[in-house]
Amino acid sequence: MNHKKWMAVIALAVTALILTHLPVSEADAAASASDFQTQGSTLVKYRGTEERVTIPDTVEVVGESAFENNQKVQFVVIPKSVKRLDAYVFWGCNNLEEVVLGKGLTAVDEYSFAGCTGLKQITIPENVQSIDAQAFAGCINLTDIYIPATVTGIAEDAFLNCDNVTIHADEGSVAAQFSQKLAEQKNRDPLVTAAPVQTPTAVSRPDTQATTEPVSTTTPAPVATPVPGNVLGSTIVVGNHALVMVHPGEEKVQQGYTEPEAGQETGEEQDITAETENGKIPEWMYYRNQSVSAVTIPEGTTEIGRFAFSRSSLRTVTIPEGVTVIDYAAFYHCDNLDNVILPDTVNTVGAKAFTHTGWMDDFEENSMDDFLISGDILVAYKGNLPEVVIPDGVRVIAEEAFRNHTELKKVHLPASVTDIGNDAFPEGIEIINE
Incomplete structure (x- = not known):
């Protein structure tokens, strides 16, 4: 060295x-x-x-x-x-x-x-x-x-x-x-x-x-x-x-830092049907868009891309059956998004997908429950126990759901769990399949 x-x-x-x-x-x-x-x-x-x-x-x-x-x-x-x-x-x-x-x-x-x-x-x-x-x-x-x-x-x-x-x-x-x-x-x-x-x-x-x-x-x-x-x-x-x-994309960046400009429209908020490409809402599609209020995701959509609605004015979203992937930070910092219902076709919820949404913030600040669960998907955890029993019926555990909980030593998984996201748990914990 x-x-x-x-x-x-x-x-x-x-x-x-x-x-x-x-x-x-x-x-x-x-x-x-x-x-x-x-x-x-x-x-x-x-x-x-x-x-x-x-x-x-x-x-x-x-x-x-x-x-x-x-x-x-x-x-x-x-x-x-x-x-x-x-x-x-x-x-x-x-x-x-x-x-x-x-x-x-x-x-x-x-x-x-x-x-x-x-x-x-x-x-x-x-x-x-x-x-x-x-x-x-x-x-x-x-x-x-x-x-x-x-x-x-x-x-x-x-x-x-x-x-x-x-x-x-x-x-x-x-x-x-x-x-x-x-x-x-x-x-x-x-x-x-x-x-x-x-x-x-x-x-x-x-x-x-x-x-x-x-x-x-x-x-x-x-x-x-x-x-x-x-x-x-x-x-x-x-x-x-x-x-x-x-x-990063192939376009050459000359200097400094960059931020996608897609979807940065401002103006009167509107109810829209999201645009898709080959069954996917493209990455960054509505990023920082301050003109969206209620969004309907069309039937046939299977994936919501990275940062797709991040930092937008989105208030409500309807996610249909058939969506399987909600990618990294898809709804990150949608501060006015107060409620989300996830269909049972979803098998992947990316890290930070709902971080700093009104939905997540309300859970962290006001919920009496340690688990944020929508349908059969465990999106987040806020407890502080060294040993945790995942509720029966949970099918999917989102990426990084328990990641920052270094106090966690042991997790009991019910038989219903079929998909566990990347880095869902901190390193070195004991996982027990019930």
Whole structure:
């Protein structure tokens, strides 16, 4: 292993550890509190002009676009209280140079750091399990990232146009396999470390310097966009894990980060019948479409593609018998979609298919039941027991339904279960067939 690269990784970890222990006065902490617009435990928007920011430890979710296009922030500490970074959190923060991620995170969401051209090094903490689509796309100056063995899913375009990045990973891990793949594409040697680099375990607010300069709202320069429908999904198996890979379309991307433009219409919401191609609603078909309200999926449809309705204004959907596949993130962040009935022909529900829908959010916040079940399909679980008995009658278990429940040690499956999605359960649990 290259000695200089190994020393660089150690230096990165030590620097992050030192930075998380910098003191701060009570006055500094109080003065910056008004910079954070929150709703409950969600940070909705950072409105300050500080160069060095520590997110309050009362925050559990950093909401979508919370720091988007902030041209002042250079250093951010995310405390261990934060469990989720939503999409586009630091999109276009060109001057962001350093980020300390807390150990509460379980995922780096899509486009989280896209376009952070000042970001050079980052350590992904233990407990993170996925790095999603274009999470670091366009971070053209990113040179070093440490990814722990807990990460079992990496979107292939997670590091789109990060031509100088070196992925530091444990031998045999999914990240090491991913690094090898990148190396083969770029004719470079992957860096695989024999032991993990220490990740900071405590986070304190660093000293900050006040500034009165306004936050820039400059929109990132436009970039080439992949043709909708050319984003294909595949899965490779590494050890006992299923690694979901996202393959960008063939159209060449010049620089930065991309986002499909299909379906971005706005206007009066309409009830529509979804368009299909060969029995499938194409990937990204209604992505960010703000003109759809009620959608009827026509008879003969067998598959709803990846991101097909993601981030749209969809309120109701009728899914007919005959649909067998609801692919990755098909209804992701359809915030107004409050109810879903799945037909008994469905045998695959992809990861994040209904994440951040009103239906899923209501289950997580208000349901007295630990299981979200539609028909005979178990879509999600929110309990915290080490041993779980799957209800009798469940036929399909969705991808990643139990994935983040590391407390889970044993699962009892009824005879009715016929299909279990990729990464439905965390690694190493005991599965008992009743």
